[in-house]
Amino acid sequence: MDRTSAQDVMRCDLCETAVVQMHCDTCLVNLCTACVGKHMISDQSINHKVVPFETRKSIPIYPGCVSHAKEQCEMYCKQCDIPVCLSCLASKQHIGHELSKVLQVVDEKKDIIMKEKKELDESICPTYQEIASDVKNRMSQLEKEYGDLSTAITKHGEDWHREIDKLVKKLKAEVDEMKNTQLQTLQKHLDEINKTMSDIKDEIDSMETATDTNDLSNLLRVTSNASRYRNLPHKIFPSLPKFIPGRQQGEELGKLFGVLSSSSLTSDQHGYSMKTPQKSPEAGSSPPVKQLLDEPESVTTIDTVYSGILGGLYNVACLSDEEIWTSGTDNAMKLYSINQGSLLKSITTKSGNNPYDIAVTKSGDLVYTDYIDRTVNIVKNEKIEEVIRLQKWRPRGVCSTTSGDLLVIMDSNDNKQTKVVRYSGSTETQTIQFDDKGKPLYSYGPFYRYITENRNLDICVSDSEAKAVVVVNQAGKLRFRYTGHTLALKNKPFDPQGITTDSQGHILIANYNNDCVHMTDQDGQFLRYIECRLSVPYGLCTDTNDNLFVAQYGDRQVKKIKYLK
Structure with missing residues (x-):
């Protein structure tokens, strides 16, 4: 039977047949009662901590000491910024240093991680989602306005003779080139935002994984990177060219028909602001209705x-x-x-x-x-x-x-x-x-x-x-x-x-x-x-x-x- 099937119960990792009843918090192995003894003697150099399966991860796994093999560190030297064991303390290397229990340091770090995760989850990530939506809307509006611009050129061209059709096509090609240039810039901007959003979600997943384990070594190695995302991207403002119909005669045909002004894209570093988390799902983005x-x-x-x-x-x-x-x-x-x-x-x-x-x-x-x-x-x-x-x-x-x-x-x-x-x-x-x-x-x-x-x-x-x-x-x-x-x-x-x-x-x-x-x-x-x-x-x-x-x-x-x- 497929042991990973949703219809099957969890089986012992050793015999692979009996139902799981115990768990080794040290080795992260699921065991049946018959296999507990076999697992305990499989590696006697390890202090196996076997607990009922329902209470797994309840016993913390302290970091191993880098200086003293097989010793666990239950204290943390804040001055040296490392976990220390009893032998380290006895060696007088940390005399006068500020010491804390590892569990206390872990709790403090977990609080920091959870706060940063909450900020990423509730503020930074939604802000980037709104920025992506804003850029998409600007691209859509840009498409519409460039469409209007092309229509204006076409209507103006209908009043002229066939000999100016070539000029109309030339001007519309310039419009398309300007539009494509700006859309490419905005698409690149959007891709960068989406990449950042993906990184943020990976960061959130990583934090969730770190905070869901009882392996304190892994948790202590987690580095919070929320600060790198607080500086929001610049806000880009496309500037459309203007179609200026020519009215003066005696000029060359191109000037008589009309010319396009130049287009541009401007960027505002302070164009976006961080989204404030809503207190409740019902609050929404719209202001409350007042009578x-x-x-x-x-x-x-x-x-x-x-x-x-x-x-x-x-x-x-x-x-x-x-x-x-x-x-x-x-x-x-x-x-x-x-x-x-x-x-x-x-x-x-x-x-x-x-x-x-x-x-x-x-x-x-x-x-x-x-x-x-x-x-x-x-x-x-x-x-x-x-x-x-x-x-x-x-x-x-x-x-x-x-x-x-x-x-x-x-x-x-x-x-x-x-x-x-x-x-x-x-x-x-x-x-x-x-x-x-x-x-x-x-x-x-x-x-x-x-x-x-x-x-x-x-x-x-x-x-x-x-x-x-x-x-x-x-x-x-x-x-x-x-x-x-x-x-x-x-x-x-x-x-x-x-x-x-x-x-x-x-x-x-x-x-x-x-x-x-x-x-x-x-x-x-x-x-x-x-x-x-x-x-x-x-x-x-x-x-x-x-x-x-x-x-x-x-x-x-x-x-x-x-x-x-």
Whole structure:
């Protein structure tokens, strides 16, 4: 009979017929009672420890001494970092050294291994799985966007005569070459991540094997390598080329038809963050669902001070759940304590101009736009650094995205164009200006516009001149326009100003005319008004607990409002 069959019972390792009843913890041999004596005399130089099969591995096997044959080490010299036997101790080689029992050292090492195994199992490995999924998604998105690019080239080519077909093929071949180059880079990146994940799983298996044995020598030889995996790989951002149709005549045919801009791949060392283990399987990756309060309630009010002819407050941005940045009708950006209402810090713009909009980055740095100076600036350790300088455009609203990019909405110098531009650092990576029919997404002219990003990565723009909120997806495709609720308060036109979102994907819009805040879901469906005796609401932001902060222009107060349970 096959002794390894699942239908068979375990047999003695010596006679291979009788059922196992005993076990030698020293030799790791299964025995029947009849074979115990035979095994004991098979090698009398070994101290055989035979125990009932059910209690196997209950007796620790101490490491053998390298200096004294056949002696076991029950103590451990921490100074020499080796196990020692009684003869070693008697030889006075370890006088004055700190000694511990081997079992105690093993228990400490087992705790370290189990903690490292838990980190690998619950944090590092899931993080690499998420990174692999992210790279796959980027590759899929890259395929789609390159497909869109090829389609655009094809449509443009349909308007031309047959003699330009060869040029169309040439440009599409360049697109394919760029795409393949970037996909190969991402595939190599993915292969490296998968290899690391395989190494992590091998590490976990090795740790499980080590901690499941009673052979203390093997356990002591285990080396924990979790630290080598804590430095996560760089995050790669593909930059697509742009197809620029040619419009000027008198040029050679290739320039008339259009050319491709160059593509690129950028890498961000801090693009990924370690996944925090969930406390329970039900927790998931999505934030917990919160219900609306029956009636929103004002929690506290912070008084601010702004000078100028009108002396008003425009913007508010949460630094933390205890502090907020504000800006208004002078050139100072001021940090206030929420609980105490006191002014903590004031920073003057580099140019002396009033900031148009403010935002706080993931790392806690303040960002502001200078419309007159045509710059976007960041404040680090109270020092102002110019991040972006525009030539033919002027920045208005700004926000910091979950990926660490900056989204800036800007107007052309002649006030006849408006667009949204995504920046990674100071590098432009995306432009959003037209819909699928080539029509402008945003109104133009000297009017206020603010911007934010929703949790589903939609880009939401508050367009005051258009009396609308324009929402596009991450790729810049129009999703919907929100033009206010039919039962408008006070029967005044919808006049959107500040805009923000929360953990639930709600979009909150300050309605300047009607002294209220509109709340919609992530698809633009109206949910409710938030009034709370607001007075000319302008800037908005939310903290990590989904409290809403409203900057009131007229009375220069910031109201903290609770609207979710």
